[in-house]
Amino acid sequence: MQWEIVIGLEVHTQLSTSSKIFSGASTAYGAEPNTQADAVSIALPGVLPVLNKGAVERAIKFGLAVGAHIAPRSVFARKNYFYPDLPKGYQISQFDLPVVGQGALTIQVEPLSGNVKPYEKVVRITRAHLEEDAGKSLHEDFHGMTGIDLNRAGTPLLEIVSEPDMRSAAEAVAYAKNLHSLVRWIGICDGNMQEGSFRCDVNVSVRRPGEPLGTRREIKNLNSFKFMQQAIDYEVQWQIDTLENGGKIQQATVLFNPDTGETRTMRSKEEAHDYRYFPDPDLLPLDISEEWKAQVRAALPELPQAKQARYVKDFGLSAYDAMQLTNALETANYFEQTVGLVGINNAKICANWIMGEINSNLKLMVGDVNLDTCPVTSSQLANLIKRIVDGTISNSGAKEVFRAMWGEGGDADTIIEAKGLKQVSDTGAIEKIVDEIIAANADKVAEYRGGKDRLFGFFVGLAMKASKGKANPAQLNEILKRKLDGAK
Amino acid sequence: MLNSSLKQLGEELRAKKISSVELTQIHLDRITKHNPQLNTFLRVNHDDMSLAQARAADAMLAKGDAQPLTGIPVAQKDIFCAKGWPTTCGSKMLENFIAPYDAHVIEQFNKAGAVNLGKTNMDEFAMGSSNETSYFGPVRNPWDLNAVPGGSSGGAACAVAARLCAAATGTDTGGSIRQPAALCGISGIKPTYGTVSRYGMIAFASSLDQAGPMARCAEDLALLLNVMAGFDTRDSTSLQRDKEDYTRDLNNPLSDLRIGLPKEFFAAGLSQDVADSVYAAIAEYKKLGATIVDISLPNSRLSVPVYYVLAPAEASSNLSRYDGVRYGYRAPEYSDLADMYEKSRAQGFGEEVKRRIMIGTYVLSHGYYDAYYLQAQKIRRLIAQDFTDAFKQCDVIMGPTSPSTAFKLGEKGDDPVQMYLSDIYTIAVNLAGLPGMSIPCGFGSNGLPVGLQIIGNYFAEARMLNVAHQYQLATDHHDRAPKNIGL
Numbered sequence: 011m012q013w014e015i016v017i018g019l020e021v022h023t024q025l026s027t028s029s030k031i032f033s034g035a036s037t038a039y040g041a042e043p044n045t046q047a048d049a050v051s052i053a054l055p056g057v058l059p060v061l062n063k064g065a066v067e068r069a070i071k072f073g074l075a076v077g078a079h080i081a082p083r084s085v086f087a088r089k090n091y092f093y094p095d096l097p098k099g100y101q102i103s104q105f106d107l108p109v110v111g112q113g114a115l116t117i118q119v120e121p122l123s124g125n126v127k128p129y130e131k132v133v134r135i136t137r138a139h140l141e142e143d144a145g146k147s148l149h150e151d152f153h154g155m156t157g158i159d160l161n162r163a164g165t166p167l168l169e170i171v172s173e174p175d176m177r178s179a180a181e182a183v184a185y186a187k188n189l190h191s192l193v194r195w196i197g198i199c200d201g202n203m204q205e206g207s208f209r210c211d212v213n214v215s216v217r218r219p220g221e222p223l224g225t226r227r228e229i230k231n232l233n234s235f236k237f238m239q240q241a242i243d244y245e246v247q248w249q250i251d252t253l254e255n256g257g258k259i260q261q262a263t264v265l266f267n268p269d270t271g272e273t274r275t276m277r278s279k280e281e282a283h284d285y286r287y288f289p290d291p292d293l294l295p296l297d298i299s300e301e302w303k304a305q306v307r308a309a310l311p312e313l314p315q316a317k318q319a320r321y322v323k324d325f326g327l328s329a330y331d332a333m334q335l336t337n338a339l340e341t342a343n344y345f346e347q348t349v350g351l352v353g354i355n356n357a358k359i360c361a362n363w364i365m366g367e368i369n370s371n372l373k374l375m376v377g378d379v380n381l382d383t384c385p386v387t388s389s390q391l392a393n394l395i396k397r398i399v400d401g402t403i404s405n406s407g408a409k410e411v412f413r414a415m416w417g418e419g420g421d422a423d424t425i426i427e428a429k430g431l432k433q434v435s436d437t438g439a440i441e442k443i444v445d446e447i448i449a450a451n452a453d454k455v456a457e458y459r460g461g462k463d464r465l466f467g468f469f470v471g472l473a474m475k476a477s478k479g480k481a482n483p484a485q486l487n488e489i490l491k492r493k494l495d496g497a498k
Numbered sequence: 499m500l501n502s503s504l505k506q507l508g509e510e511l512r513a514k515k516i517s518s519v520e521l522t523q524i525h526l527d528r529i530t531k532h533n534p535q536l537n538t539f540l541r542v543n544h545d546d547m548s549l550a551q552a553r554a555a556d557a558m559l560a561k562g563d564a565q566p567l568t569g570i571p572v573a574q575k576d577i578f579c580a581k582g583w584p585t586t587c588g589s590k591m592l593e594n595f596i597a598p599y600d601a602h603v604i605e606q607f608n609k610a611g612a613v614n615l616g617k618t619n620m621d622e623f624a625m626g627s628s629n630e631t632s633y634f635g636p637v638r639n640p641w642d643l644n645a646v647p648g649g650s651s652g653g654a655a656c657a658v659a660a661r662l663c664a665a666a667t668g669t670d671t672g673g674s675i676r677q678p679a680a681l682c683g684i685s686g687i688k689p690t691y692g693t694v695s696r697y698g699m700i701a702f703a704s705s706l707d708q709a710g711p712m713a714r715c716a717e718d719l720a721l722l723l724n725v726m727a728g729f730d731t732r733d734s735t736s737l738q739r740d741k742e743d744y745t746r747d748l749n750n751p752l753s754d755l756r757i758g759l760p761k762e763f764f765a766a767g768l769s770q771d772v773a774d775s776v777y778a779a780i781a782e783y784k785k786l787g788a789t790i791v792d793i794s795l796p797n798s799r800l801s802v803p804v805y806y807v808l809a810p811a812e813a814s815s816n817l818s819r820y821d822g823v824r825y826g827y828r829a830p831e832y833s834d835l836a837d838m839y840e841k842s843r844a845q846g847f848g849e850e851v852k853r854r855i856m857i858g859t860y861v862l863s864h865g866y867y868d869a870y871y872l873q874a875q876k877i878r879r880l881i882a883q884d885f886t887d888a889f890k891q892c893d894v895i896m897g898p899t900s901p902s903t904a905f906k907l908g909e910k911g912d913d914p915v916q917m918y919l920s921d922i923y924t925i926a927v928n929l930a931g932l933p934g935m936s937i938p939c940g941f942g943s944n945g946l947p948v949g950l951q952i953i954g955n956y957f958a959e960a961r962m963l964n965v966a967h968q969y970q971l972a973t974d975h976h977d978r979a980p981k982n983i984g985l
Binding site: 049052053054055056057058059060061088090092094097098099100158284286287288291292293294 | 578579585587592595597598599601696697698699700701703704705731732733734735811812814815817818819821823824825835839859862863864867871
């Protein structure tokens with residue numbers, strides 16, 4: 011009998027404010043330990059939190075982007091527990107009244123294996139709330155003691171909670187990737203997973219189809235899509251094996267070990283904290299006016315789905331192409347800049363070049379590459395496409411120009427000139443070549459005219475060779491056909 | 499001079515009849531003499547900073563750009579962080595904590611050119627009504643050395659009453675300014691919640707804590723409040739209002755004043771001599787032209803239980819930061835992290851603080867939150883509504899500040915509930931966020947002072963100070979000083 015996998019995600023996105031959520035200390039990554047720990051970050055006696063409006067604005071942006079209800083009034087609450095990297099002994103978070111309510115994210119799922127085609131799915135978002143990050147405990151280099159770095163303490167986070175709508179590791183990864191793309195798209199998070207700017211907790215359970223939800227286990231703190239998939243695969247198999255062997259799943263929090271590829275229990279439900287949430291009396295309720303919401307909405311970039319619809323309608327692209335071109339804001343911007351330079355009628359050829367040559371070359375580069383840092387700019391690409399469209403160069407010539415641009419830079423026209431890639435589009439010159447070939451191959455001409463149509467390719471080959479490959483193929487075809495058939 | 503009002507002292511300083519250094523030194527000398535007995539100051543002239551401030555004040559006075567409080571020695575409750583000063587909050591937990599920054603209140607006094615004379619003793623983390631919970635020993639009542647001064651601002655009240663400072667600051671979460679003011683025979687006001695920034699004031703119960711001045715008369719309080727009040731972006735609960743002059747209404751007549759007397763404040767539990775003095779004060783107000791209105795605050799009887807859910811709940815969380823990790827007391831020996839937390843907090847906090855952390859943790863716990871915390875919040879709103887209704891009929895509410903005069907040291911030490919009832923008339927005011935004050939209105943049969951509580955509507959401080967000042971013009975209870983303090 012089949013098992014159904016049920017997955018929900020809690021994603022901590024680090025908001026891209028320059029100062030902390032409740033103090034003016036810097037949030038920059040990588041500083042010397044505790045150099046960005048001000049009085050509030052250390053939780054000195056008598057200090058008080060003051061809310062960073064920039065963090066709220068980013069939360070509103072996210073809410074609007076997923077069509078969620080923005081709470082006109084939300085409340086900060088204290089989550090109480092003791093840990094050395096939690097300086098106040100409580101984390102300021104939101105509990106029963108979060109800033110962002112129910113919304114939804116449409117995701118594109120690319121199945122990880124099998125012959126299933128890519129498909130779209132709507133994942134419901136339960137809520138998103140603002141909270142502060144904790145510091146870090148450093149367990150190395152302290153000779154049996156623990157070091158505490160409070161630079162990260164107080165960094166603003168938006169915790170985005172989904173409904174348990176995912177039914178496979180592929181869907182969970184697709185959701186995470188789409189969410190990752192969206193938060194970068196709307197500019198609320200840098201998405202840097204190595205630096206912990208985008209951390210995923212994955213709730214996994216299995217059940218027989220049609221039955222109530224199984225007991226879930228939560229895989230904490232996954233910071234790569236690859237690990238997420240491995241962790242889910244391992245966890246699902248472990249749960250199925252356990253159940254099929256007559257065991258029961260206990261609610262628990264687990265950690266994934268990338269070295270072994272296994273998950274292991276960190277704490278069971280019995281060991282779970284009682285966080286004693288209550289409204290933080292140091293902070294007033296967070297009121298968001300319609301006016302503020304409208305301002306944020308006006309500043310929001312066009313969202314991926316709106317762009318996709320526009321690309322299909324105005325540019326005549328396929329839905330698949332439109333989706334590919336909106337996987338990141340940089341890609342969409344690059345595409346739109348290129349189209350802006352070559353005209354809407356040539357949108358398809360722009361799309362093909364970006365998804366083809368550009369994309370495959372980018373993939374070969376190392377480091378954090380995207381179309382903002384692409385060696386070939388949109389205006390360079392546009393000039394190249396113009397020369398393809400006006401017949402100056404052939405497709406194969408264009409690829410050669412592109413390779414030169416990618417490697418050494420330079421403008422299309424200069425490279426075409428330097429490499430002598432210009433097509434012969436001069437009708438007189440092509441006619442002269444064709445006439446010579448007809449004259450020199452009288453026997454074959456006779457055979458062709460006698461009905462041996464497949465000889466046409468033979469004449470094209472000879473003409474191309476004679477033109478050293480530079481003859482405009484369309485023109486050549488037209489002239490050759492006219493001259494050969496004319497006397498049929 | 500030791501009995502002079504702040505206005506008189508300011509005039510004398512500006513007239514160069516006395517310098518700030520001389521005035522400060524006189525008080526320092528008095529503290530040296532009387533503090534061993536009274537235990538009211540935990541630290542004075544730390545690193546010579548008080549005298550340095552006095553010298554700076556004298557320079558300002560010499561240049562002629564003095565403000566009303568320039569050069570005046572003020573005692574600061576040890577709950578306010580003052581840069582470079584030990585700031586203990588009356589606790590072993592912070593015995594060695596030197597504040598690296600100034601509280602808003604301290605900044606305001608510094609800007610006004612006042613002299614920080616020293617830090618006053620207090621109940622540990624402001625939890626107490628007798629000053630007996632201080633890790634540094636109890637403060638004595640200058641009127642009777644065997645009696646308590648009240649709390650938690652007992653050191654401040656004692657210092658003002660014993661003429662060891664010209665004025666003092668206090669904080670009031672459930673009566674901690676008003677009750678010790680009453681028990682020591684001085685004046686004190688807790689303004690509307692949000693009037694004085696809590697930045698740098700060590701938190702006990704954030705939604706109730708409010709700082710205010712303590713002095714010998716209402717006119718002094720008005721001058722002090724002018725310095726202390728004001729919007730501060732660093733405290734999100736600070737109120738954004740125009741700066742006001744709290745002295746502006748001091749001399750208004752009281753002919754149109756309507757005084758509400760809540761029947762609940764004169765019921766069983768009130769000692770006869772306190773009742774007598776309060777009724778005598780009411781009679782005096784009638785002579786001044788006021789009319790009396792009988793009112794009721796039906797939910798005020800629930801104030802003490804509601805307070806002892808909400809205040810400990812907030813405190814249990816506010817005091818979590820004292821974990822021995824970054825600053826403050828850490829147990830000398832421990833086996834692991836949990837043991838370090840447990841031992842540091844068990845050894846660093848006193849019994850009353852631990853009791854309240856336990857209560858607060860309990861009422862916030864899963865399964866109890868709705869029954870205690872949420873229920874208490876609902877009743878808190880009802881209590882506030884009682885006052886809103888009452889202020890439709892009267893301008894101020896009057897009654898006793900505390901049910902009795904100062905009780906003996908150790909008298910209520912074994913019975914927390916009896917101790918908590920000492921604040922039965924003051925707590926409702928904090929729950930509602932209203933301004934409340936206490937002024938001396940007579941003496942009990944034991945010769946100890948009695949306080950009259952005046953409660954105003956939100957932002958009615960100027961009116962309340964006017965009401966108190968007019969009474970003090972007509973009476974002399976506030977001018978009386980304890981014997982045996984070398985005057």
